[in-house]
Amino acid sequence: MAVFDGVAWDPRGRKRRTVQPFISTVVNKLDAKGRxxxxxxxxxxxxxxxxxGFYCFPSFVHPALEGFGEDMLAEIQSRLTxxxxxxDDFDARAQAIIGESQLMNIDEQGRIxxxxxxxxxxxxxxxxxxxxxxxxxxxxxxxxxxxxxxxRIARALASRTAGEAA
Numbered sequence: 001m002a003v004f005d006g007v008a009w010d011p012r013g014r015k016r017r018t019v020q021p022f023i024s025t026v027v028n029k030l031d032a033k034g035r036x037x038x039x040x041x042x043x044x045x046x047x048x049x050x051x052x053g054f055y056c057f058p059s060f061v062h063p064a065l066e067g068f069g070e071d072m073l074a075e076i077q078s079r080l081t082x083x084x085x086x087x088d089d090f091d092a093r094a095q096a097i098i099g100e101s102q103l104m105n106i107d108e109q110g111r112i113x114x115x116x117x118x119x120x121x122x123x124x125x126x127x128x129x130x131x132x133x134x135x136x137x138x139x140x141x142x143x144x145x146x147x148x149x150x151x152r153i154a155r156a157l158a159s160r161t162a163g164e165a166a
Contacts, residue, residue: 022132035111036128057101058121065139
């Protein structure tokens with residue numbers, strides 16, 4: 001099943017269901033064992049994708065983690081073009097996302113265990129921020145995220161203002 005613009009399509013081109021987006025920002029506590037509760041609304045989106053967990057990899061752009069479910073994985077797979085055995089481009093793109101991802105299983109209490117290398121990459125200390133980004137979500141240390149959040153909102157407002165001036 002492929003997902004485009006929030007709508008899932010089966011291989012025959014039939015519309016299946018609207019994909020619920022990841023929305024909101026939630027902060028939870030990281031315990032001494034590196035476990036954190038995944039926000040309930042995020043778990044609900046993942047459950048609609050028939051998956052009790054998510055895929056996660058270190059962001060290429062920020063000290064954060066990128067999380068996504070089965071629907072986004074299907075979209076990534078549909079974008080990977082070229083021969084998987086004779087294409088350096090295919091290998092590079094697949095390695096960058098799929099090869100660097102880890103499967104994060106959600107336990108019965110709704111928690112995941114963050115690997116040490118992920119905690120270090122995202123500079124997470126004792127609290128973990130989850131922020132929804134429609135098809136994916138990001139995981140941050142709240143203090144590291146705050147200036148990014150402020151800059152993102154300023155950028156969105158600036159682009160809105162620039163659009164009004166045109």
